[in-house]
Amino acid sequence: MTWDAFKEGFQRIRDNKIFEMFVIAVILFSSLMIGIRTYQLNETASTILIFLDYAVTLFFLVEILIRMAAEDRLRDFFKKGWNIFDFIIVVVSLIPLDDSEYALIARMLRLFRVMRLISFIPELRVLVTALINALPRMGYVALLMFIIFYLYAVIGNLLFSQINPQLWGDLGIALLTLFRVATFEDWTDVMYETMTVYPLSWIYYVTFIFFSAFVFLNMMIGIVVEVLDEEHKKMEAEKLGDKQEEIMDSERQLAEEVASLHAKIDLLLQAQEAKK
Incomplete structure (x- = not known):
């Protein structure tokens, strides 16, 4: 072989x-x-x-x-x-x-x-490719989110460090506290503690949650969905292209077989004419 x-x-x-x-x-x-x-x-x-x-x-x-x-x-x-x-x-x-x-x-x-x-698994490939392609766009959203986190962390340190130094003592701890608030991990306990001194501090938490949990999260989801839709269209186009190639290959093989049959018929006709 x-x-x-x-x-x-x-x-x-x-x-x-x-x-x-x-x-x-x-x-x-x-x-x-x-x-x-x-x-x-x-x-x-x-x-x-x-x-x-x-x-x-x-x-x-x-x-x-x-x-x-x-x-x-x-x-x-x-x-x-x-x-x-x-x-x-x-x-x-x-x-x-x-x-x-x-x-x-x-x-x-x-x-x-x-x-x-x-x-x-093609579907998993599409998901991973979409995630990788979405990372650059998500990076800008993450940068904007970090700016918001940074501003709120500094404000929280200035306002609440005397109330609870373990949660607002410095910038790093304040960022971790805000991450806790953004993930809704007992964030009401943090809010009620500061409201005992600043009754209107709920505005601080509600606005931060609005930006972090609603605006930025939906922006991330929107980017991923958009890129995922693009990748699905690319996959469908590739499948269509593969089918077209298969059709073209089949037509090419059929044409070769037809040409071969014509050649055999011509040989047979020539052989019959030679016998005459």
């Missing part, structure tokens, strides 16, 4: 839905094994888990090699960011650290295998 025949076989394996589901099942099983190892196990169970871990690592190595071999050119595999992500995780899993003082690091690195679910 030629290498092209092997490559076609690898492509069929890579594109097979059953194979993809099996890979996802192995990833989940690998993550489950890591969770099991957090419990106290006897020697037999530990040995079995170590053996299974080696088996999973070998399977991931074979799976990534199949996907690399299925590409027309090896460099095409590394043009996709998710392929690079999978490749790095598999390579890191091959580092033999279990029998050394870095065994804890090895376990933590193997934990990242569960992240491979993202590369295999």
